[in-house]
Amino acid sequence: MTRATKEASAALRFLPKLVIPEGRLAGRRLRLAKYQKQFIRGAFAKGVNVACLSIGRGNAKTAISAGIALGHLMGEIEAQPKREIIFAARNRDQARTAFGFLVGFIEGLPEDQQEQFTIRRGSKLEVETAENGGGLARVIAADGKSILGGAPTLAVLDERAAWERDKGDNLENAILSGLGKRDGRALIISTSSSDDSNAFARWLDEPPNGTYVQEHRPPPGLPPDDLESLLIANPGAKEGIGPTPEWLVSQAQRAIARGGSALSSFRNLNRNERVSSDDRSVLLTVDEWMACEVAPDDLPPREGPVVLGVDLGGSRSMSAAALYWPDTSRLECVGAFPCNPSLADRGQADGVAGRYDEMSERGELVTMGDTTVPVDRFIADVVARLDGQPPASIVGDRFRYAEFIEALRAAGLERVPFIPRGQGWKDSAEDVERLRRAVFEGQVKSVPSLLLRSAFADAITLVDPAGSHKLAKGRSLGRVDAVAATVVAVAQGQRMRKTPARQARMAWA
Structure with missing residues (x-):
């Protein structure tokens, strides 16, 4: 464990003196948990000016930040004169939570120490002290103009993942630029964001120099009640x-x-x-998908016609293909990335560590091409896995119809029927419902696949007012391209199963 700096040691000594102001432990002295001590040591480590904490709701991240702010305000942690502390949040009501903890901790101090504080609860939420060089703590909402010209020495950015994109980014930039004037420090705390494009997610996944990150997030693909x-x-x-x-x-x-x-x-x-969780739903729960997984010896045979579903990616996204035999319910899936950048680098950029390398070792993920996956080669390689059996049909995105036709011609598959499916409500809602029905009726069987398990764990659907679901390609974590290919393949296979067999007509001469 890294040795605590002078400031971290001061914080670790000060916080246990505080009295918990609310909750089932109200009235007791604050006892720091192991993960809280870890965050304090990391936040005040040498060379760190931004500390990020991502943790589940209710784990006292706001309370501990308010306690640090009080120690800073009193000059117990950092003795810089005329200290300025900012509590920033999406709106005033949200910021009031941290302010309430600050006031609650003050009310638990000895009376002679309480007298040094002036608390304002009017149009401005502020706490001021003239002791130990003086200091001011104030609340602001997500409007960057409100702090232009300020020089905070400590800023608490509460529930950063919930801030509005434009206003939140403006406020964050204004705070960070102000912190630079006096070697200030920022504490960015929040539960997880809803997607990787969120500013808080970028802090966690791509932390700049001088940033400490502490993220409490379990591995993906586990049951919610694990x-x-x-x-x-x-x-x-x-x-x-x-x-x-x-x-x-x-x-x-x-x-x-x-x-x-x-x-x-x-x-x-x-x-x-x-x-x-905003007007969205999961496509399948982890448990529902895992019910489709069977041991390799129990996998149904390759019998009857096979449907090839393809989801084409670009330079940054994955291409994926799913093979589905509707007569036996067998499903196979493979994904592909360009060779540049490497799977290890992609895993770091996507926040999944070595998962892509593991998929590659299991034979579920391949690399081909330089910066893009060649469509014709990818489809030809997938068809080659069929050992000479031609696909009954190939299903893909209608929007990329011309690209598919060119690729099929180049791969020598122009005789295979291509069935375009739209990504809007009409086609996607039908395909999603057919997939779900097939899964619930036990008509989808696959060997355990890290590629599919990861994709289904993160696949979400948009829900319209009528209750229809369509796959949301905007990912939450990881890649859902394998799910997109599986949805169109299984849906087409189910349509083939429901189509009545043609019967010969007889006519009397």
Whole structure:
């Protein structure tokens, strides 16, 4: 463990003197949990000016930040005169939470220490002190113009993932530029964002120099009520902070039973996973997909016609192909990335570490081409896996119809019927429903596949007012291209199964 700096040691000495102002532990002295001590050491480490903490809801991230702010305001942690502390949030009401913790900690101090503070709760939420060089703590909302010209020495950016994109970025930029004037420090705290494009996600995935990142996020693809992974996202549960393990499991089971946005919201807020809960639903739960996995010896044979579903990617996204035999319910899937950048680099950029390399070792992911996957070669390689059996049809995105036709001609597959499917509500909603029905009726069987398991764990659907679902290609974490290929392949296979066989007509001469 890295040795604590002077400032970190001061914070670790100061915080246990505070009295918890609310909750089931109200009235007791603050006892720092292991993960909180870890964050304090990292936030005040040498060379660090921005510290990011991502953790499940209810694990006292706001409270601990408010305690640090109070120590800073009193000059107990850093003795710089005329200190300025900012509590920033998406709106005033949200920022009031951190301000409330600050005031609550002040009210738990000895009376002679309380007298040094002036608390303002009017149009401005502020706490001021003239002791130890003086200091001011104030609340601002997501409007960057409100702090132009300021020079904060400490800033707490609360629930950063929930800020509006433009206003939030403006506020963050204004705060960080102001911190540079006096060697200030920023604490960026939040539950997980809903997608990788969020500014908070970029802080976690691509931290600049001088940034400390502490993220409590369980591995993807696990059941929502898996206790071990719940405790990864909620480390305070083991130390009496926030929700108890029993409550987390019960709420997970409730979310599973309700499904839809309730399950997505639980994964995002309580499991700290990057899953959107805004007018969205999961395509299939992890448990529903894992029911489709069978041992290699139990995989149905390759009998009857086979449907090839293809989802084409670009230079940054994955191309994927799914092979589905509707007569036996067998499903196979493979993905492809360009060779440049490497799978290891892509894994780091996507925040999945070595998962792509593991998929490659399992034979589920291949690389070809330089910066883009050659469509004709990819389709030809997938068809070669059929050992001479021609596909009954190839299904793909209608928007890329011309690209498909050219690739099929180059691959020598121009005689195979190509069935274009749109990505809008009309086609996608039908395909999603056919996939779900096939899964629930036990008509999809696959060997355990890390590629498919990861993709289904992150695949979400948009829901219209009529309750129709369509696959949302905007990913939450990882790649869902394998799911897109599987959806169109299985849906077409189900249509083939439902089509009545043609019967010969007889006519009397």
